[in-house]
Amino acid sequence: xxxxxxERYCSANAIHxxxxxxxxxxxxxxxxxxxxxxxRYSPKNAAGDEATAELTxxxxxxxxxxxxxxxNAFNPTHIVLExxxxxxxxxxxxxxxxxxxxxxxxxxxxxxxxLIHTTTDATVTGAxxxxxxxxxxxxxxxxxxx
Numbered sequence: 167x168x169x170x171x172x173e174r175y176c177s178a179n180a181i182h183x184x185x186x187x188x189x190x191x192x193x194x195x196x197x198x199x200x201x202x203x204x205x206r207y208s209p210k211n212a213a214g215d216e217a218t219a220e221l222t223x224x225x226x227x228x229x230x231x232x233x234x235x236x237x238n239a240f241n242p243t244h245i246v247l248e249x250x251x252x253x254x255x256x257x258x259x260x261x262x263x264x265x266x267x268x269x270x271x272x273x274x275x276x277x278x279x280x281l282i283h284t285t286t287d288a289t290v291t292g293a294x295x296x297x298x299x300x301x302x303x304x305x306x307x308x309x310x311x312x
Contacts (some may be wrong), residue, residue, distance in 0.1 A: 176232070191207055233277075245277060
């Protein structure tokens, strides 16, 4: 999470740091882990708390900027947002707004953004999917066929 890296601005660690700067959103968050603090702000967001909504909007803008870079560079068909899915539809709406404002419409029109909540580690699952796909598409790379 270095400056300029997406993780620096919208990871669980970054969100926890934001919550620590506004401890009235999640009282006691200073003594919580990321896994404890981050999910506790979501119910307040769903209830319409203004400070929490502003925090969600800021996080969503950062995610949107990252999505814009991915869309313009790779033209994916799907972008899946997992760890921030507790923030729900307001977050997704803001991400989509940033994408609409900052991408080439002909490129971004084929990309669908999803929010999911899983019990598995999305990073590990994604890395495994890339490895498996690479193996299935290029099996001869992994065997000595000479």
